[in-house]
Amino acid sequence: xxRTTNFRRLLGCLVVTAAALVGGVDAQAAxxxxxxxxxxxxxxxxxxxxxxxxxNDFLNVQADLLNTDRQTQQLFYRFKWLDNAGxxxxxxxGWKPVIVYGNQKKLIEAVAPVQAATDFRIxxxxxxxxxRPQ
Amino acid sequence: xxxxxxxxxxxxxxxxxxxxxxxxxSTSGPVTEGGGNVTYGDAKAVETVTNEFGSTDLQMIAETMxxxxxxHPSMRGQPLVSVSEVKNKTSEYIDTRSITNxxxxxxxxxxxxxxxxxxxxxxxxxxxxRQNQTGLYxxxxxxxxxxxxxxxxxxxxxxxSIVKKNSSTKDVYYKFSLLLKNVEEGVDEWMDEKExxxxxxx
Amino acid sequence: MRHLNRIWLSTLALALVSGLSGCGSMRNYKxxxxxxxxxAAGNNLNAAIATLEENNKGDDKDLLYFFEKGALLHAKNDIxxxxxxxxxxxEKIKLWExxxxxxxxKVMGQVGSFLVNDKTRRYDGYDYEKVMxxxxxxxxxxxxxNWENARTEIKKTHEREALIAEFRAKEYEKQEEEAKGKNIKxxxxxxxxxxxxxxxxxxxxxxxxxxxxxxSHYLAGFVYEAMGEPSLAAPGYRKAIELRPAVGILEDGLxxxxxxxxxxxxxxxxxxxxxxxxxxxxxxxxxxxLPFFWRGGLNYTQVSFPVIKPDRSVFVPTELQVGKDRxxxxxxxxxxxxxxxxxxxxxxxxxVRTTIRAIAKGATQKELxxxxxxxxxxxxxxxxxxxxxxxKADERVWRTLPARIAIGRAVLPAGQHTLTLxxxxxxxxxxxxxxxxxAIVPLRIMGPTTYALQPDVTKLASASALGASxxxxxxxxxxxxxxxxxxxxxKTRKKSK
Numbered sequence: 001x002x003r004t005t006n007f008r009r010l011l012g013c014l015v016v017t018a019a020a021l022v023g024g025v026d027a028q029a030a031x032x033x034x035x036x037x038x039x040x041x042x043x044x045x046x047x048x049x050x051x052x053x054x055x056n057d058f059l060n061v062q063a064d065l066l067n068t069d070r071q072t073q074q075l076f077y078r079f080k081w082l083d084n085a086g087x088x089x090x091x092x093x094g095w096k097p098v099i100v101y102g103n104q105k106k107l108i109e110a111v112a113p114v115q116a117a118t119d120f121r122i123x124x125x126x127x128x129x130x131x132r133p134q
Numbered sequence: 135x136x137x138x139x140x141x142x143x144x145x146x147x148x149x150x151x152x153x154x155x156x157x158x159x160s161t162s163g164p165v166t167e168g169g170g171n172v173t174y175g176d177a178k179a180v181e182t183v184t185n186e187f188g189s190t191d192l193q194m195i196a197e198t199m200x201x202x203x204x205x206h207p208s209m210r211g212q213p214l215v216s217v218s219e220v221k222n223k224t225s226e227y228i229d230t231r232s233i234t235n236x237x238x239x240x241x242x243x244x245x246x247x248x249x250x251x252x253x254x255x256x257x258x259x260x261x262x263x264r265q266n267q268t269g270l271y272x273x274x275x276x277x278x279x280x281x282x283x284x285x286x287x288x289x290x291x292x293x294x295s296i297v298k299k300n301s302s303t304k305d306v307y308y309k310f311s312l313l314l315k316n317v318e319e320g321v322d323e324w325m326d327e328k329e330x331x332x333x334x335x336x
Numbered sequence: 337m338r339h340l341n342r343i344w345l346s347t348l349a350l351a352l353v354s355g356l357s358g359c360g361s362m363r364n365y366k367x368x369x370x371x372x373x374x375x376a377a378g379n380n381l382n383a384a385i386a387t388l389e390e391n392n393k394g395d396d397k398d399l400l401y402f403f404e405k406g407a408l409l410h411a412k413n414d415i416x417x418x419x420x421x422x423x424x425x426x427e428k429i430k431l432w433e434x435x436x437x438x439x440x441x442k443v444m445g446q447v448g449s450f451l452v453n454d455k456t457r458r459y460d461g462y463d464y465e466k467v468m469x470x471x472x473x474x475x476x477x478x479x480x481x482n483w484e485n486a487r488t489e490i491k492k493t494h495e496r497e498a499l500i501a502e503f504r505a506k507e508y509e510k511q512e513e514e515a516k517g518k519n520i521k522x523x524x525x526x527x528x529x530x531x532x533x534x535x536x537x538x539x540x541x542x543x544x545x546x547x548x549x550x551x552s553h554y555l556a557g558f559v560y561e562a563m564g565e566p567s568l569a570a571p572g573y574r575k576a577i578e579l580r581p582a583v584g585i586l587e588d589g590l591x592x593x594x595x596x597x598x599x600x601x602x603x604x605x606x607x608x609x610x611x612x613x614x615x616x617x618x619x620x621x622x623x624x625x626l627p628f629f630w631r632g633g634l635n636y637t638q639v640s641f642p643v644i645k646p647d648r649s650v651f652v653p654t655e656l657q658v659g660k661d662r663x664x665x666x667x668x669x670x671x672x673x674x675x676x677x678x679x680x681x682x683x684x685x686x687x688v689r690t691t692i693r694a695i696a697k698g699a700t701q702k703e704l705x706x707x708x709x710x711x712x713x714x715x716x717x718x719x720x721x722x723x724x725x726x727x728k729a730d731e732r733v734w735r736t737l738p739a740r741i742a743i744g745r746a747v748l749p750a751g752q753h754t755l756t757l758x759x760x761x762x763x764x765x766x767x768x769x770x771x772x773x774x775a776i777v778p779l780r781i782m783g784p785t786t787y788a789l790q791p792d793v794t795k796l797a798s799a800s801a802l803g804a805s806x807x808x809x810x811x812x813x814x815x816x817x818x819x820x821x822x823x824x825x826x827k828t829r830k831k832s833k
Contacts, residue, residue: 056207113201114243184502221567225575226571231565
């Protein structure tokens, strides 16, 4: 159960041991859970925090990822951009491959393709540390 | 239906299972008969077939460049931009126009306007000439000669690569850089780079 | 080699004898293609084509037929017919490509089959032939003014090269493993009496591989440049330099890639002269005694290996004259060397297959004659006949491909020019007409005869009259310089002494 991440806890699956493992959870991170869509629960990569700012009229997003494993992990990600009504805007993004070294904290960032984007989702997939989807 | 607890459902489940196993439960779909082993894939998927320049590289470069440029202050006020040739300094046949077209496509959605560039110039000027010189068009509707707009900025750049190989590994490093130049002032206003490393092992 | 399982061996031997009836192995390809080449060299292309048709009367024409037919028609300047023949060849190569893409292991299995002689297998073409086919198709398309199709063929050439590279890498790896597993030495240096100098020639070893040529890539550069795509033209010229370093004309190609279109004035044509000289060397069968162990004793059996003798007599001019101006010409590709390189790379595989087959056969012969009596005698005879018939190396090869390819490039005013070419049969003059921004003029030298191919300028003129904007060669300025279609369309194949 040591692999249980704080992220999983945030999703609402409260595991008793998790509380002991994880310290304080800030408000920003709490909202992160809603923004992340995983293709299979990742065991050793966790989204720690997501920062959002509107700059030059475009939504800017930064997400911190931590590799809790000592092995290098392959990660694929992409963003989906949504407007006020919750519709996707801009064309479908291509998947991007990223390498996260053992215990590395990796930053992924993105800028919205159009000004109309007010919300987003991050799609994440890590082929080698897939658990069951929740 | 699932809420109806009955003898029927109790019997039905195994029955359904049997019929599934027999293979008669499959529903036909909108695929032509007698097709070969061809499938449609995801155009946005990460492509790792070989380590030559591929679709994922094109998508990543175009996206990074377009997003970066759209943020730049020079793009506010929707200036006119012309796309010039991106020089290919690799020995791979990379269609850089396809990359710049993707950048252009994405930038247009944010409101950037583009002036005719070399690749579509012929089509446009031919049409202009036809409307004016053939005598077939109504004067009032024919496009006038001498009204084409000059671009304030041109977009240019280059792609380079470093390829290293040994008996078991091939490593390719690409660097794509794009530059925005103010035509009149001769000032480089913006520049960005995208680096990609691809390694393949036998 | 002693580890060969006896049961396996006798099965193999049986399969060999029963598989003898393949009729492909009965044709004498070398004699057939020799007669084609000599008719073409004697300025008698029609006779060459007639001979080719005579030799291929069946309905099921093979790849070689279309290769040769396209090349003869190409020399005859019957470009549409040549293109058609080569496209039929291309269809067959596409089948091979499709098979390689879907199941490379199966293709390798067929190639690596020990049971049948190389000669009885379907002819899939050598790699350099496959690449040259799409390259020459691109040339043909430019001659009929169809640059878009030329671009497609160029792109196909690249894809083909990539496919071949991947497939061969896998295949050679598998062969190496197989040779190791069966304990067979695969170096040709140990073949007694084999002319190893033909394969260790510096011209051959200097090549990166047996299928990529500087010509194909320079042509790619030229076609992309003509299409107004310098970013794709540059790697073409760059690759050509990599494949054939230190040739001035190739380096000029790259260094001028950005400036050239600007410098060319209206009404001028950038002309690429392609000198296709000689015919590709033949493959000959050479018998070599191969020692093997059988039941503890040393035995010998005759085996045959293909040999390619380089043709040093092929004449390649170093310059030609257009009007009064000289145009330097440099050789950039030797198919002669490429074909030997292909053989050099294939030889380990050929050795493995031939050795296994030869041992099986030699053993069969011994076993049969040992059995004694009439039956034994008959069996021994049969075995000997089997050896004689099947054991001849595969001599099939595309002969009418040029042995050497040279290029020259000049910017000329659009219109008619007199071309003077020093050739083995004396100085020859041709009238050629060029039009458009870019043009390709191939000259086919075979023996003492030179055939000048003429771009079909009528096509260019009509395309531009319609205002086809995607036709980069048909700008209004150069079309205006054309002679009336009737005159410009006339074929020019003058020969003077």
